[in-house]
Amino acid sequence: MTSGQRKSIPGRPRSDTTRQAILDAALELVGEVGYPRTTVDGIAQRAGAGKQTIYRWWSGKAEVVLEALTSNAARAIPLPDLGDLRSDLYAFLRATFRAGRRAGIVPVLKALMAEAQLDEAFAEAFRTRFLEHRREALAQLLRQYPDQLRTSEAVALDVVFGALWYRGLVGHAPLNDALARELTDLLT
Amino acid sequence: MTSGQRKSIPGRPRSDTTRQAILDAALELVGEVGYPRTTVDGIAQRAGAGKQTIYRWWSGKAEVVLEALTSNAARAIPLPDLGDLRSDLYAFLRATFRAGRRAGIVPVLKALMAEAQLDEAFAEAFRTRFLEHRREALAQLLRQYPDQLRTSEAVALDVVFGALWYRGLVGHAPLNDALARELTDLLT
Amino acid sequence: MTSGQRKSIPGRPRSDTTRQAILDAALELVGEVGYPRTTVDGIAQRAGAGKQTIYRWWSGKAEVVLEALTSNAARAIPLPDLGDLRSDLYAFLRATFRAGRRAGIVPVLKALMAEAQLDEAFAEAFRTRFLEHRREALAQLLRQYPDQLRTSEAVALDVVFGALWYRGLVGHAPLNDALARELTDLLT
Amino acid sequence: MTSGQRKSIPGRPRSDTTRQAILDAALELVGEVGYPRTTVDGIAQRAGAGKQTIYRWWSGKAEVVLEALTSNAARAIPLPDLGDLRSDLYAFLRATFRAGRRAGIVPVLKALMAEAQLDEAFAEAFRTRFLEHRREALAQLLRQYPDQLRTSEAVALDVVFGALWYRGLVGHAPLNDALARELTDLLT
DNA sequence: TCGTAACCGAGACGGTACGTCGTGTCTTCAG
DNA sequence: CTGAAGACACGACGTACCGTCTCGGTTACGA
Secondary structure (H helix, E strand, C coil): CCCCCCCCCCCCCCCHHHHHHHHHHHHHHHHHHCCCCCCHHHHHHHHCCCHHHHHHHCCCHHHHHHHHHHHHCCCCCCCCCCCCHHHHHHHHHHHHHHHHHHCCHHHHHHHHHHHHHHCHHHHHHHHHHHHHHHHHHHHHHHHCCCCCCCCCHHHHHHHHHHHHHHHHHHCCCCCCHHHHHHHHHHHC | CCCCCCCCCCCCCCCHHHHHHHHHHHHHHHHHHCCCCCCHHHHHHHHCCCHHHHHHHCCCHHHHHHHHHHHHCCCCCCCCCCCCHHHHHHHHHHHHHHHHHHCCHHHHHHHHHHHHHHCHHHHHHHHHHHHHHHHHHHHHHHHCCCCCCCCCHHHHHHHHHHHHHHHHHHCCCCCCHHHHHHHHHHHC | CCCCCCCCCCCCCCCHHHHHHHHHHHHHHHHHHCCCCCCHHHHHHHHCCCHHHHHHHCCCHHHHHHHHHHHHCCCCCCCCCCCCHHHHHHHHHHHHHHHHHHCCHHHHHHHHHHHHHHCHHHHHHHHHHHHHHHHHHHHHHHHCCCCCCCCCHHHHHHHHHHHHHHHHHHCCCCCCHHHHHHHHHHHC | CCCCCCCCCCCCCCCHHHHHHHHHHHHHHHHHHCCCCCCHHHHHHHHCCCHHHHHHHCCCHHHHHHHHHHHHCCCCCCCCCCCCHHHHHHHHHHHHHHHHHHCCHHHHHHHHHHHHHHCHHHHHHHHHHHHHHHHHHHHHHHHCCCCCCCCCHHHHHHHHHHHHHHHHHHCCCCCCHHHHHHHHHHHC
């Protein structure tokens, strides 16, 4: 019955207060001065924490920011359910794009994607702890209408998130409702 | 009236030998130790050049690598012309993906895209000196068959390059002929 | 009957096992890696003790090592008594130097003397709990022959221990029998 | 005739301004907050120098302070020459003790001696660049009167500097004229 | 032919951030 | 209250790159 009740581990337990302070400080700093000018020292100082404490639980600022992003917000965009793929997909894309435009998360996400290119270990973390969740959300939506899609699920996901990230990263065109419209039309 | 032709500038002219040595050294180093562990010092040392010489002509390692990439190779993938969009687009995508898989340029491109996220000035350079060229190549192809495309040219470009970059950056799936096939089918 | 001795203090009494384990661990570590690379953490770990336990009873590694040194050994060099100052002093010095050369205590003493320079509180402890004992031993010897000494007792002590420590700390010359001989001749 | 003209070394030459600024800053800081609380960062900051510049030329704060001490001052106590050993030695000792009492160099010297105990490399530097100079000064004096000394030159030096350092390091008694008198009487 | 000016190599410089280490305090659970 | 365990705030360390600077030395051109 796996009655496994937690073996009480010895020693002082991790301070959740400090953990939260660090995550908050990270988000604040990133918001104020931007990701590249955010430093581990800076986060520690603002959080009233020691640098060591940060390095004990995270491997660097990228991981801290990633966790801050994914934990502070149960940032779930609710999946629409309007009965057909066209409507649901359009609603999903509009909502996603709008969420991106609203808060200052987009530059942070771009920076994390950048970090992932420069640091293989972080790439893995970013993929499994962030990207795949988003992918899975859309995948669930698509799976509801298996035969209304003009291409395979995998390619549909790559097309949607590809266009999304590509416009975001390159910045040559906005993520607006028109794009949502066109992608929807293309895929259904 | 200084009739417009270049006044011969005084002083020692720029050494093209050195320029080439720097670009070569940059590519070599990036190939050997990867972009993040490549340093301006390292490039200078390997090229037998002074650091100042690099900073005189480029703004940093990103620009050097970018120029090395775009200059060393007349890296033109010849545009196919098989008579219809389906064939041309498929050929184009296959050739592009294969070029990417072959040499070690892909990690470098990923790194440059990363750099562009962290440095606005370089982002501009990367966009105009690299990304737009690729975009324009495909755009020319698409413009030959204005009515065989299932979406606008702009979105088609974003879909193609989006999927391409997304798979490349995230690395969750390969850039293979199957993707070329599916994208072609989707867009035509 | 508990007649009037120590009121029994509440709580768990100090573990003498642990105390000894800490002192032993300290001496071992100092012997193995040297004083500067010995850390409080290291001592605690090797002793199977908590750091807090160390800080509860000592003020830092210097005090631990000092106590280890002075307690583990009833390191009394027996005072010679040969009947005249020359013989006694020479015997004393020879024995002292030899004791120093034998075991690995000398580097530790040097390190403690160093620590005393950097930490006023420890300087006091080192002086009263170690240095003065040695001084007092020789002083007793000297006082037996008050009129065979060519200088005051205080200066004689400083000359003997001065030369001793000076050669030990600087290391430009050995603490050998020749020195014992010359010092004896000089002082008597 | 060994006409050895300096081979011109390439690169920017070492900045003597910076070197001096660092040495000055080191002495100031040591004077203000004491040696143990002086940090390399602190020195660099006050000198307006980069930390790297310090580590390029010295191995740590101990070496910087040592050089500051030995270079900033042609701190030569002039050798007395009064015609006989008793007078000269007494004069030398009095002058030495007084010099020590006057400025705040004594604590620094104690700290350097401490450092030498904890760092073998620095010990060597301290010995050859400081201690031996002092030794040699007194040795010269002694050598003028080879037969007025009651012991060998080497032991005389150890007795004098031994008593001096011992009283300085332990601090149980002052370095005063009485000690100078007694040492002189003992040795002559 | 000689001066001026920009080039080039080398490498020192001021600076910022990094990640690690040791200290001494604290907070948990177990005796 | 002691003690093991270990997290915590703090502060210094030494290193790595950055982008700028300052040397001596080298081309080129034009006076």
